[in-house]
Amino acid sequence: MDLNYTDDQRAFRDEIRAFFKDKLPARLSAKVAAGKRLTKADYEEWHAILNARGWLGVTWPKEHGGTGWDAVRRNIFEEEITAAHAPRIIPFGLNMLGPVLMAFGSEAQKAHYLPRILSGEDWWCQGYSEPGAGSDLANVQTSAVRDGDHYVVNGQKTWTTLGQYADKIFCLVRTSREGKPQQGISFLLIDMKTPGIEVRPIVLIDGEPEVNEVWFTDVRVPVENLVGEENKGWTYAKYLLTHERTNIAGVGFARAGLASLKRIAGEQVHNGRPLIENPYFAARVAQVEIDLMAMDTTNLRTIAAAAAGQAPGAESSMLKVKGTVIRQQINALARQAVGPYAAPFVSEALDEGSNVEPVGPAYAMPVTQTYFNNRKLSIYGGSNEVQRQIISKTILEL
Numbered sequence: 328m329d330l331n332y333t334d335d336q337r338a339f340r341d342e343i344r345a346f347f348k349d350k351l352p353a354r355l356s357a358k359v360a361a362g363k364r365l366t367k368a369d370y371e372e373w374h375a376i377l378n379a380r381g382w383l384g385v386t387w388p389k390e391h392g393g394t395g396w397d398a399v400r401r402n403i404f405e406e407e408i409t410a411a412h413a414p415r416i417i418p419f420g421l422n423m424l425g426p427v428l429m430a431f432g433s434e435a436q437k438a439h440y441l442p443r444i445l446s447g448e449d450w451w452c453q454g455y456s457e458p459g460a461g462s463d464l465a466n467v468q469t470s471a472v473r474d475g476d477h478y479v480v481n482g483q484k485t486w487t488t489l490g491q492y493a494d495k496i497f498c499l500v501r502t503s504r505e506g507k508p509q510q511g512i513s514f515l516l517i518d519m520k521t522p523g524i525e526v527r528p529i530v531l532i533d534g535e536p537e538v539n540e541v542w543f544t545d546v547r548v549p550v551e552n553l554v555g556e557e558n559k560g561w562t563y564a565k566y567l568l569t570h571e572r573t574n575i576a577g578v579g580f581a582r583a584g585l586a587s588l589k590r591i592a593g594e595q596v597h598n599g600r601p602l603i604e605n606p607y608f609a610a611r612v613a614q615v616e617i618d619l620m621a622m623d624t625t626n627l628r629t630i631a632a633a634a635a636g637q638a639p640g641a642e643s644s645m646l647k648v649k650g651t652v653i654r655q656q657i658n659a660l661a662r663q664a665v666g667p668y669a670a671p672f673v674s675e676a677l678d679e680g681s682n683v684e685p686v687g688p689a690y691a692m693p694v695t696q697t698y699f700n701n702r703k704l705s706i707y708g709g710s711n712e713v714q715r716q717i718i719s720k721t722i723l724e725l
């Protein structure tokens with residue numbers, strides 16, 4: 328297996344770099360680099376720039392307005408997005424629902440929804456989890472009962488990321504209680520403006536209302552919003568999760584975090600010397616960098632296999648665990664590096680144009696917020712404990 332990039336792939340990387348240099352607004356990259364809070368308008372602005380170039384549907388085939396890129400090109404693009412400090416692409420419409428509609432949606436659904444995902448007319452959120460259905464997703468209880476040409480939906484979703492911005496939500500709902508729990512689940516598209524929907528913010532440990540509860544009380548949803556067949560939603564849900572787990576290793580994010588950690592440790596002074604020259608601290612940074620390099624190689628091996636048509640197996644679980652642990656270790660080292668400046672967390676200072684003075688150096692300002700926020704990495708997208716179970720069963724055969 329050759330893990331080196333071809334001339335073609337290197338030229339592709341140069342093309343992306345040149346585009347970002349030219350088109351990524353300096354205001355946006357400055358916000359991302361400084362760890363400032365991004366608004367809905369910021370994401371929409373960046374999505375529109377990528378869409379105008381035809382580079383928003385990164386995982387989509389050309390026939391639906393996507394790039395048609397293979398796994399290697401997608402990986403290069405993702406690395407360059409983080410290296411350029413560009414806003415991330417919000418995945419719910421693009422990487423989750425889009426592929427499901429392409430595979431299982433009706434022609435009318437594809438024609439209506441896919442262009443609106445690219446144009447940004449519809450901001451989607453993901454209504455999978457419920458208070459009793461996270462790792463055990465098949466336990467979904469939100470019910471959808473057929474009433475003429477509508478379903479009537481009642482129940483509650485939770486942890487709905489950026490649901491406060493969303494125009495639409497794709498939901499797993501229970502349409503039958505017969506047989507195994509997996510056999511009674513359907514996949515429904517719901518307009519967030521439908522009467523009976525209430526979005527309640529959940530404020531996370533970092534102070535951000537990034538996730539929500541979404542409550543449904545007698546919400547009437549037209550039957551044409553059902554994706555595929557009734558009670559077959561589990562198949563579509565699992566298909567979506569394989570797409571949710573693209574770029575699972577987050578190598579680009581880890582690299583950006585490591586570069587920022589090294590900058591911080593180069594500026595912080597410990598016993599009269601830059602902290603990065605402290606042998607104990609330097610050894611810990613070196614260890615995490617070695618782990619990252621090893622993971623990068625595993626990631627490239629998986630990508631090369633995917634480009635050759637092999638479906639990733641338990642490797643994606645290994646990359647999920649390793650990638651998230653590495654990022655959390657980098658965040659923890661950054662928090663330790665800024666020492667007492669990690670304590671005074673001033674949320675308002677993360678807003679663009681805020682005149683709140685950061686306590687300590689500017690680079691210390693987002694460190695605590697990032698540290699807290701990234702606790703989520705080992706929980707969502709399939710918790711790390713669950714991934715370890717998969718590894719122990721499929722690789723170690725325990």
Ligand SMILES: Cc1cc2nc3c(=O)[nH]c(=O)nc-3n(C[C@H](O)[C@H](O)[C@H](O)COP(=O)(O)OP(=O)(O)OC[C@H]3O[C@@H](n4cnc5c(N)ncnc54)[C@H](O)[C@@H]3O)c2cc1C
Nearest residue numbers: 453454455456461462463486487488703706707708710712
């Ligand atoms: C920031 C954030 C954003 C999210 N965004 C969304 C979203 O937009 N849409 C959405 O639908 N969901 C979202 N989620 C939900 C996420 O998918 C769930 O939190 C996740 O699946 C875990 O489920 P749970 O929280 O119910 O925990 P539980 O499943 O109750 O797990 C609790 C603990 O038990 C462990 N555990 C569970 N089962 C096993 C097992 N079999 N073996 C070993 N250990 C086990 C888990 O690892 C965990 O430590 C988000 C979560 C977070 C934190």
